[in-house]
Amino acid sequence: MVTKHICQNGVRILVEKLPYVRSVSMGIWVNVGSGNERPEENGITHFIEHMLFKGTYSRTAKEIAESFDRIGGQLNAFTSKENTCYYAVTLDHHAIEAITILADMFFHSKFAETDIEKERHVIFEEMAMVEDTPDDDVDERLWSVMYPNHSMGAPILGTEETLTSFTKDKIETYMDENYTPDRVVISVAGNVSDQLVNKIITLFDQFTNTTHQTKKIVTIPKFVHGxxxxxxxxxxxxxxxxxxxxxxxxxxxxxxxxxxxxxxxxxxxxxxxxxxxxxxxxxxxxxxxxxxxxxxxxxxxxxxxxxxxxxxxxxxxxxxxxxxxxxxxxxxxxxxxxxxxxxxxxxxxxxxxxxxxxxxxxxxxxxxxxxxxxxxxxxxxxxxxxxxxxxxxxxxxxxxxxxxxxxxx
Known part of the structure; x- marks a missing residue:
């Protein structure tokens, strides 16, 4: 059974207790993906997903990685055409530490210019990897043909041209517009304790980004048989x-x-x-x-x-x-x-x-x-x-x- 708590700011917290397991999986889901980007923003949702792993004001990227390695946990993220998810899987007794680090990444990432430049080149390599994987590449190109005049047909990774244009200011502006409480869902499942649920509520009650809230870009894409x-x-x-x-x-x-x-x-x-x-x-x-x-x-x-x-x-x-x-x-x-x-x-x-x-x-x-x-x-x-x-x-x-x-x- 799933229980739902809605914070005063609109963040939704979903909890499913599975007492027969020893793991806890937790994900911060943001209801925005590459399909919501403007043409000049193509790839920025995925770029932000990468940047949240590059360090906060209290933890370096290495310290974040070491924290999860030390507790035997998994930390990862993905961007789709409609959503972005930052998630972790740990043993139940490490869950509070894991969600604390996830929240720190979500709220307090530094977006240092040196890290932005480094990660830009990492994603250039990711683009090259897709091109070197023809079954992925042929699918990516198919989407560009099916929906050529809509962001649904644009690559999730973006292009070299758009990627080169991303700066700290552009990242933070995009997050102000799209990372708003009403678009955030925290999903937790496993051997979840009440202490963990209370910790999540405390961490995400602080989310007050509503002053820049704009309507999510939703346009109906037209299919093309090219x-x-x-x-x-x-x-x-x-x-x-x-x-x-x-x-x-x-x-x-x-x-x-x-x-x-x-x-x-x-x-x-x-x-x-x-x-x-x-x-x-x-x-x-x-x-x-x-x-x-x-x-x-x-x-x-x-x-x-x-x-x-x-x-x-x-x-x-x-x-x-x-x-x-x-x-x-x-x-x-x-x-x-x-x-x-x-x-x-x-x-x-x-x-x-x-x-x-x-x-x-x-x-x-x-x-x-x-x-x-x-x-x-x-x-x-x-x-x-x-x-x-x-x-x-x-x-x-x-x-x-x-x-x-x-x-x-």
Whole structure:
């Protein structure tokens, strides 16, 4: 059971006590991501995520790292298109120390100019790493084609041009505008003590950044069925197809999960069986989806040798066309639902799983959504809803991203 405490300043604190574990997972979630950035800000949300680890007025970056190593804890963060999360996982008796350090990072980071310059180069290397990972790069480029005129299509890491422009003043201005109490959720799960909850309330009651509060930038992105091609120093050709998907609150989203499972998310899926097992066209072939507040995408990825790229694409399209024409069978839907049920339940084995799930439910729905509720939605999926999603999804024009070996290589 999740209990929610709302501080006077608007910060929401979610607590799920799991007395059968010895761990505590705690996350500071901010309801802002790269999809909320202005063009000139592209990458600043992710840059701030990095900078919060670079030292506070009372702790150096090394001391922060040593503190968590000393207690055997994990400290990390991530930026998505809609949220930023700073989280830690520790043994229960170290949880108060961990949240104290997290709060210090959140409220008192220095943003020293020397650290900003160093971290800029670290992220340049992170960008290079993405480019050296073609299955990541082809996906990133696909988003830029699907949503070319919106921040949802821009890279989370930003560009070299925007990254070069970030200064201490820009960082602090962006945080004043976006890191406001009403957008912050503290999610804690595990063997949580009352002392820890009281400590969190004390730490985050001090959050008074409301004078600069501005309305979160929310514009509806328009899907475009374009194409991007890139030559790179790779051995394989990489193909990603993108269809306009569903938003996270769409009533058909659970049916989309079933479609994804049937088409390409498992080793028994149609794509895997036909492309890899029967035709041996690819080692890696799968489908996947992303659902956000105002946008979504359903994607198919495959990597193959350059001389088989055309055949690979043709085979993928034959499979999707057959799925549209024939529909998914009752037995396929039954198997998919059973596997999704298993994935959901097995995906809640750790305190960190509960922490993440509870925060996402709060940020998306504004309330707890129990496992039983989710399972009831899954059980309600039937042939009619699945085949409606298939027709609505796979009969529309798609976007395409291709990375191929450079000529002569």
């Amino acid at each position: 194409q991007t091609n890139k030559e790179s120093n790779t051995e394989q050709s990489h193909l990603a197809l993108g269809y306009e998907g569903l938003t996270v609150k769409d009533s058909d989203l659970v049916s989309l999960l079933v479609v994804n499972n049937i088409l390409g998310d498992t080793t028994s899926s149609r794509l895997f069986q036909k492309v890899r097992e029967e035709k041996a066209l690819a080692y890696s072939i799968f489908s996947y989806y992303s659902a956000y507040e105002n946008a979504g995408a359903f994607m198919i990825y495959g990597g193959t040798s350059p001389d088989k790229l055309t055949v690979l694409e043709e085979t993928i399209l034959q499979i999707t066309e057959q799925l549209v024409n024939d529909g998914a069978s009752e037995i396929e839907i039954q198997y998919a639902k059973e596997q999704l049920e298993s994935n959901l339940i097995l995906g809640l084995e750790t305190s960190n799983d509960f922490m993440n799930r509870n925060a996402k439910n709060e940020l998306i729905f504004g309330e707890e959504k129990s496992v039983e509720q989710t399972l009831q939605e899954l059980y309600a999926v039937d042939e009619k809803s699945v085949n409606r999603v298939i027709r609505n999804l796979l009969t529309k024009p798609f976007a395409k991203s291709v990375i191929q070996p450079a000529k002569g290589i």
